[in-house]
Amino acid sequence: MKKFQSNVPESKTLAEKWTEYRSNMPLVAPNNKRNIEVIVVGTGLAGASAAATLGELGYKVKAFCFHDSPRRAHSIAAQGGINAAKNYQNDGDSVYRLFYDTVKGGDYRSREANVHRLAEVSRNIIDQCVAQGVPFAREYGGNLANRSFGGVQVSRTFYARGQTGQQLLIGAYSALSRQISLGNVKMYNRHEMLDLVVIDNKARGIIARNLLTGKLERFGAHAVVLGTGGYGNVFYLSTNAMGSNVTASWVAHKRGAYFANPCFCQIHPTCIPVSGDYQSKLTLMSESLRNDGRVWVPKHKKDVEALRTGKMKPTDLAEEDRDYYLERIYPAFGNLVPRDVASRAAKYRCDDGHGVGATGLSVYLDFASAVIRYGKSEAISQGISNPSEEEIKQLGRAVVEKKYGNLFEMYEKITGEDPYYTPMRIYPAIHYTMGGIWVDYNLETSIPGLFATGECNFSDHGANRLGASALMQGLADGYFVLPYTIGVFLSKEIRTPMTDTSAPEFEAVENDVKNKIKKLLSINGTRSVESFHRELGVDIMWEYCGMARNAEGLKLGRQKVRALRDRFWKEVYIPHTDKDGHEFNPELEKALRVADFFELAELMMVDALDRNESCGGHFRDEYATPEGEAKRNDQDYAYVSAWEYNGLDADPILHKEELTFNDIELKTRSYK
Numbered sequence: 001m002k003k004f005q006s007n008v009p010e011s012k013t014l015a016e017k018w019t020e021y022r023s024n025m026p027l028v029a030p031n032n033k034r035n036i037e038v039i040v041v042g043t044g045l046a047g048a049s050a051a052a053t054l055g056e057l058g059y060k061v062k063a064f065c066f067h068d069s070p071r072r073a074h075s076i077a078a079q080g081g082i083n084a085a086k087n088y089q090n091d092g093d094s095v096y097r098l099f100y101d102t103v104k105g106g107d108y109r110s111r112e113a114n115v116h117r118l119a120e121v122s123r124n125i126i127d128q129c130v131a132q133g134v135p136f137a138r139e140y141g142g143n144l145a146n147r148s149f150g151g152v153q154v155s156r157t158f159y160a161r162g163q164t165g166q167q168l169l170i171g172a173y174s175a176l177s178r179q180i181s182l183g184n185v186k187m188y189n190r191h192e193m194l195d196l197v198v199i200d201n202k203a204r205g206i207i208a209r210n211l212l213t214g215k216l217e218r219f220g221a222h223a224v225v226l227g228t229g230g231y232g233n234v235f236y237l238s239t240n241a242m243g244s245n246v247t248a249s250w251v252a253h254k255r256g257a258y259f260a261n262p263c264f265c266q267i268h269p270t271c272i273p274v275s276g277d278y279q280s281k282l283t284l285m286s287e288s289l290r291n292d293g294r295v296w297v298p299k300h301k302k303d304v305e306a307l308r309t310g311k312m313k314p315t316d317l318a319e320e321d322r323d324y325y326l327e328r329i330y331p332a333f334g335n336l337v338p339r340d341v342a343s344r345a346a347k348y349r350c351d352d353g354h355g356v357g358a359t360g361l362s363v364y365l366d367f368a369s370a371v372i373r374y375g376k377s378e379a380i381s382q383g384i385s386n387p388s389e390e391e392i393k394q395l396g397r398a399v400v401e402k403k404y405g406n407l408f409e410m411y412e413k414i415t416g417e418d419p420y421y422t423p424m425r426i427y428p429a430i431h432y433t434m435g436g437i438w439v440d441y442n443l444e445t446s447i448p449g450l451f452a453t454g455e456c457n458f459s460d461h462g463a464n465r466l467g468a469s470a471l472m473q474g475l476a477d478g479y480f481v482l483p484y485t486i487g488v489f490l491s492k493e494i495r496t497p498m499t500d501t502s503a504p505e506f507e508a509v510e511n512d513v514k515n516k517i518k519k520l521l522s523i524n525g526t527r528s529v530e531s532f533h534r535e536l537g538v539d540i541m542w543e544y545c546g547m548a549r550n551a552e553g554l555k556l557g558r559q560k561v562r563a564l565r566d567r568f569w570k571e572v573y574i575p576h577t578d579k580d581g582h583e584f585n586p587e588l589e590k591a592l593r594v595a596d597f598f599e600l601a602e603l604m605m606v607d608a609l610d611r612n613e614s615c616g617g618h619f620r621d622e623y624a625t626p627e628g629e630a631k632r633n634d635q636d637y638a639y640v641s642a643w644e645y646n647g648l649d650a651d652p653i654l655h656k657e658e659l660t661f662n663d664i665e666l667k668t669r670s671y672k
């Protein structure tokens with residue numbers, strides 16, 4: 001029997017729920033923990049923190065990643081920062097305000113109780129990471145520094161230059177390594193989970209492919225935790241690491257885990273624009289840049305033309321001829337509006353013919369006024385009277401360099417333009433997925449004993465993620481939530497013996513994987529995996545299920561996904577020497593992932609079509625205000641769409657988790 005209850009504790013006020021629940025939940029005694037095995041798939045921030053903490057608690061943990069080292073997880077790419085309601089700035093932050101901003105930012109499509117818990121434990125995360133030695137930026141007096149991110153009016157984002165994810169991952173990896181060295185965690189690098197084994201309706205193991213030998217291996221446990229990241233790469237071009245994929249979540253879905261809100265994808269407004277057909281990756285310019293960078297396009301089309309053809313430089317354009325459109329339309333938040341709002345605004349300017357760059361698909365992110373502002377302030381603090389304009393610029397540039405230097409370098413390396421002298425060009429790109437495996441308050445999926453953490457679960461961000469909240473959620477799940485909540489399940493398993501991987505259920509699932517690999521390798525077609533992935537992502541997903549969607553396009557998109565999927569299974573070519581795939585074969589790895597992307601893509605179209613409203617990152621053309629803002633429909637769509645798999649060619653079954661808001665009033669989201 002599948003479970004589909006949010007299991008939010010009934011008792012007490014919202015602010016007391018987690019504390020009270022945590023104090024009363026069943027515990028597993030230390031002597032029993034030694035006899036309980038847990039599989040953790042994924043060693044990004046969510047998985048590594050979970051595996052390390054479970055190991056520290058005394059469970060026997062097996063951790064898996066497909067990388068050569070846990071330190072290569074996509075989390076390492078995170079640039080801008082991690083949120084926490086510490087109120088170090090004394091600017092009015094609080095747990096409630098972080099909770100409020102997150103629910104509002106997510107366009108009221110997340111579960112109140114989960115978000116409140118996230119805001120509560122956010123404070124512990126910073127303490128834990130500081131204790132691990134994470135080198136967060138500090139103020140002159142030694143306190144941790146903070147900056148702002150989109151959608152909020154306080155400074156609550158902790159950062160380590162533009163490498164916050166890397167530094168946090170090193171912290172989590174150190175904690176994990178300690179447990180590996182103590183023998184509490186056994187690490188399986190270069191192992192890819194390809195299926196989930198469910199016995200008597202409980203998750204009891206996985207089938208993984210050893211990526212170096214190509215052999216399939218069986219692993220059993222009392223419970224399985226997924227921390228396998230997001231599925232933005234279904235769009236092919238995205239800011240995600242090339243290896244990020246949906247396979248682990250998707251196979252769990254096919255074995256009975258509901259998949260929630262798959263159409264909720266985040267488009268990030270500040271990415272380096274697409275430059276050609278031979279690109280497979282888009283590079284993010286951290287949102288933190290919008291603290292100081294001002295976004296603009298030329299007011300007049302004649303200037304657009306001159307800029308596109310190189311007859312004029314952006315620095316030549318007078319202030320009065322520039323449209324700082326975010327500051328103009330959203331004066332309360334200005335350049336720090338949330339990502340969905342900023343992305344749509346950039347799209348509208350480009351659709352109207354005001355976009356710059358050779359393709360017309362970019363807007364400027366300009367630091368000139370920040371350089372002058374910081375330069376003047378530096379001159380005063382250094383006691384320089386009557387500084388020249390050049391001196392001011394130099395002083396200001398040094399401040400900007402200190403704050404964002406590595407991001408500026410990255411931009412220059414990729415585009416060949418120096419952003420200190422000419423504004424950056426940016427355009428929205430696929431970045432993050434708010435949808436994912438459905439989980440209850442315990443982070444347990446609809447398969448008992450299967451848990452999901454971090455970006456691979458759907459929880460906490462609703463229809464739009466505010467910046468710096470993904471790292472917060474991944475670490476909250478791994479360090480401070482799952483280690484408690486998994487005990488609710490495991491406390492009933494203390495008499496369950498170690499899982500026997502020779503059980504027929506393991507045999508059956510392994511055979512399914514074997515057959516899928518054999519089938520793929522036997523096609524021997526003419527087209528590369530990559531070409532199918534590109535067509536799926538760029539020509540279908542971005543076109544019909546991207547920044548704006550409509551019913552007609554989604555119906556057509558679904559047909560196109562199916563047609564291309566059929567061709568994939570007839571025409572794909574995977575070089576190989578062993579017919580069973582018993583060899584190192586990165587093309588086979590990709591093919592298995594792309595095969596799953598096809599199936600997910602169809603579900604995304606179905607989900608987007610079901611949701612007859614616009615909210616957060618899900619924008620349906622038909623549901624917009626006259627000003628082009630998202631028009632939500634709380635009456636009919638204040639629910640989580642939890643989809644049940646129903647076979648490849650059948651329609652999935654929709655289960656609705658109604659969202660009730662007792663502590664927050666549902667309002668039209670306005671950043672004006």
Ligand SMILES: Cc1cc2nc3c(=O)[nH]c(=O)nc-3n(C[C@H](O)[C@H](O)[C@H](O)COP(=O)(O)OP(=O)(O)OC[C@H]3O[C@@H](n4cnc5c(N)ncnc54)[C@H](O)[C@@H]3O)c2cc1C
Binds near residue numbers: 047194229
């Ligand atoms: C460029 C960029 C910048 C970002 N900046 C920020 C930021 O500043 N602040 C912020 O809050 N968020 C940021 N984010 C989002 C954030 O980085 C991610 O949401 C977060 O790191 C995801 O962590 P995770 O642990 O859930 O997954 P990941 O870090 O993606 O880890 C997934 C893990 O699962 C493993 N895995 C996956 N599938 C399998 C399988 N089938 N078998 C075995 N192992 C598997 C991988 O090997 C890996 O170890 C950024 C994202 C991008 C793309």
